[in-house]
Amino acid sequence: MPRRTPKKLNSPESNLIWSPDTELVGLVFELLSEADVSIYPQYTIGLHAWFLDQVRSFSPELSAYLHDGESEKPFTISALDGEMVSSGREVQLKANTTYYWYVTALSSRVVQWLLQWVQNLPTQLNLRDAPLQIRSCQIAHPATTYxxxxxxxxxxxxxxxxxxxxxxxxxxxxxxxxxxxxxxxxxxxxxxxxxxxxxxxxxxxxxxxxxxxxxxxxxxxxxxxxxxxxxxxxxxxxxxxxxxxxxxxxxxxxxxxxxxxxxxxxxxxxxxxxxxxxxxxxGWSSQVAPEVPDVQSLLARRVEELTDIFKAQRKRTGGDRAEETATKWATILARREMGESLQVVAQDLEMPYETVKTYVKLARRALKNPVSVPPSPTS
CATH class of the missing domain: 3.30.70.1900 (Alpha-Beta Plaits)
Known part of the structure; x- marks a missing residue:
């Protein structure tokens, strides 16, 4: 496990303190990639998982609530904000480049957990095989109440x-x-x-x-x-x-x-x-938002293309289940086509490996033989 960040991160300048009645706050993390590293296009899944793992390590009870609680999630996370380029089938982060990552909390319960967490942050955010150094953490959106x-x-x-x-x-x-x-x-x-x-x-x-x-x-x-x-x-x-x-x-x-x-x-x-x-x-800004790296757009288009194909094949069955299955097949097959291992895909989707393996076989068979679509196993 990475060392914890020295207390200097929480110096008076960082102002990582707010009152007990706070219900809303937004944080921004300054992250540094020390080397050129490649990350997979759907890396926000990894950011999401890392954050929830931090919650679980500090508060299993809060972790269970965030997984199984009310329909509206009391937090948000951003993608990485910084220079990224497509590199083959992956997205590349550049060495000695700063990236910014935003986390917000929408309920007093999560806000108070954040207050404890930022006093003892890890030194690294581990994004699969891309360790990012946590250089600082600051308040991005002021602590307040509804x-x-x-x-x-x-x-x-x-x-x-x-x-x-x-x-x-x-x-x-x-x-x-x-x-x-x-x-x-x-x-x-x-x-x-x-x-x-x-x-x-x-x-x-x-x-x-x-x-x-x-x-x-x-x-x-x-x-x-x-x-x-x-x-x-x-x-x-x-x-x-x-x-x-x-x-x-x-x-x-x-x-x-x-x-x-x-x-x-x-x-x-x-x-x-x-x-x-x-x-x-x-506020208003005429500045254009950063473009989505080409490989992310390419994968998104392929997922949508496959989803449309599988939905059309299943239109006679209809319903939410048919659409959900078509989306799963499309996501798994597209990511496999991009070179990702089925083990990683299964982990990201929180599905059994054997089910993911079966789905990719069924999806490939459906592309070759679009007339007859076999039934899907229960995941």
Whole structure:
């Protein structure tokens, strides 16, 4: 196990202290790659697993809650922010280059665990075969509470920038546009789960649909990998929301509108926020978000292509199970085609190795013989 970080990381300059009543906080880690190293395209799975392993090491009870608790996860993590290039079938991190990694907490329980953890951080973040040195940890989003967000001062608009691909689920499909109801529904779900100040969802979203305007936007789209399985088309860029004159007739909803905007950097936007998607910041930026490395886009396109093929073959059976199976087959086969071992894929997907081995055989057989698709074993 790596040595623990010297206390100098937690010097007064780092300000890694917050009050016991804190409910929200965001941290940024400065990581250093000491050599040129290659990581697999879906490396955010590794970041996710490393973080949860840290939780398990310090608090098995909290770890069980994060795995099995409520539907909304009380934390987010980002992908690595820094210079990356495609290297064959992998993504390469450059020697002596700094990368930044963001972690946020959305509930007092996770916030207080973070406070204990940062006092005794490991010196390395082990991303499979790519050890990254933890050089520093700082507060990125101030420690606060939901009540403070609700009662804080605000401007006339809510302006957000999406720094990593962002997408929503709508009618069983991915929806890569920041429509007001989708955006604020995303934030309201987290608010209602963790704030202790619940709001009637249907009434608020009706108000959003009637009164929230898009006053300007600058968006682009990209196809990306989505957590452990599948691919999505997501958007990055910036958007500004304003209110109609009639919105002020419901001042409590106006107040919540601005509070949810301030919640965005902590909770992220859309889905798969614990795997790096939906990273959100306040303010406008015309700067283009970093491009997804070619190998990640290539794998995402291949996963989507295979998913469509397997779903079409199974359309006569339909249902969520058929779609889930098609996505699993596509993810496993695409990653195997990219040269990854089935042992690693099984570990990432938290599936038995023999099941993954069977799935890749069935997927290959289905590509060769698309008319007859054999039944899938239970994973």
């Amino acid at each position: 009540a403070q967000l609700l009662n804080s001062e605000h401007g006339e608009t809510v302006t957000l920038k999406f720094t990593s691909p962002t997408s929503f689920r709508r009618k069983g499909h991915h929806f890569p546009l920041p429509m007001p109801t989708n955006v604020f529904h995303s934030y309201l779900r987290r608010w209602n789960d963790f704030s202790g100040i619940p709001v009637e969802q249907e009434a608020f979203l009706f108000w959003v649909d009637e009164n929230v305007l898009i006053t300007r936007h600058q968006l682009t789209s990209a196809k990306v990998l989505a957590g452990k399985k599948g691919a999505v088309t997501g958007f990055t860029g910036a958007i500004e929301f304003g209110l109609t004159k009639e919105a002020s007739k419901q001042p409590d909803f106006c107040k919540l509108f601005y509070a949810l905007g301030k919640l965005a950097p902590y909770c992220g936007t859309g889905h798969k926020t614990t795997f790096g998607l939906g990273q959100t910041r306040l």
